[in-house]
Amino acid sequence: MSARVITVRRDVQAAARSSAAEFRLRCTERGTLVVNVLSSPGAGKTSLLAATARFWSARENAPRMAVLVGDLATDRDARRLAPWTPVVQMTTGGACHLELPLVERAMAALGDFDGEFLFIENVGNLVCPASHDLGEHLRVLLLSTTEGDDKPAKYPKAFRTSQALVVSKLDLLPYVPFSVQAAAADAHEIQPDLAVLPLSALNGQGIDEWCRYLETTRTSILGQSNAE
């Protein structure tokens, strides 16, 4: 018997990444932009998505959306969203993040969804979800004004892998020691191209800019890949 070293030098998540790329391509072909929404618990992911659905439902020819919502144990977020948008609950049974097979199963439960936006509301956690590609085109990170503006450097992977930073709960800004500029500057040290969108889902401030950002981004990402 002899020992032999086999050099592999491969990303442990390579297979998961390529499945995610296939899922992304299928969604691109349907014209659906997939948005993975990350934040710590209670930053306002559900409120943002409900506000987005309400904003669009009041408009003619608005984009169609659906939400896949991840939760450890309950269907509370799904029930909050259901009056406004098609929603499928993914209960992770205690797992700290979502993985693609859960998303694909929930997507199947939506039927033949070919709307413009599919939002994946991740489990509230800024650590593990950052490591899992769910086949999204756009990763959005929510940071609420009550969390402190020093968070970006504490969760570098989540910020580095996101394209947009939503600063939520702007209505509380007068009462908390939070600076949107300081948070943005900290985040830009990690991801210089991060778009920063301050808003309040409660009073609606900034929701129009957020929705416009989504529509512009969809056109630039899906328009580009259709042209290729």
Added chain:
Amino acid sequence: MMHEASLVKSLLEQVDRLAAEHAAVAVEEVRVRIGPLSGVEPMLVSLAFERLAPAGANLVVEEVPLTARCRDCCKLFELKQFRFHCSYCESSDVDVIEGDVFMLESITIRRVEPLEAVP
């Protein structure tokens, strides 16, 4: 722990497949590289490996620094404090080239030598 356990499970599936492809009778060592942005904690990876790996397999974790290449001046440098700027020219147009993935570097297997080398 859930997160590291699921990645270690995936790691072990890949190790199994490689071992089978190379007609191994045993896996002696699994060598992985983990950096500051790999998204896994080395100690938790070791604990998950101890629980999930077959007896006799030894895990070696190489901790690597976060390394980037500047797209403007082409120099290689270590990224410190997650400040994504070139340490030579301050450009923010940098590509991370190591330390941001959980990498399976190599495996050491035991195999039965053929009696005669295949020509």
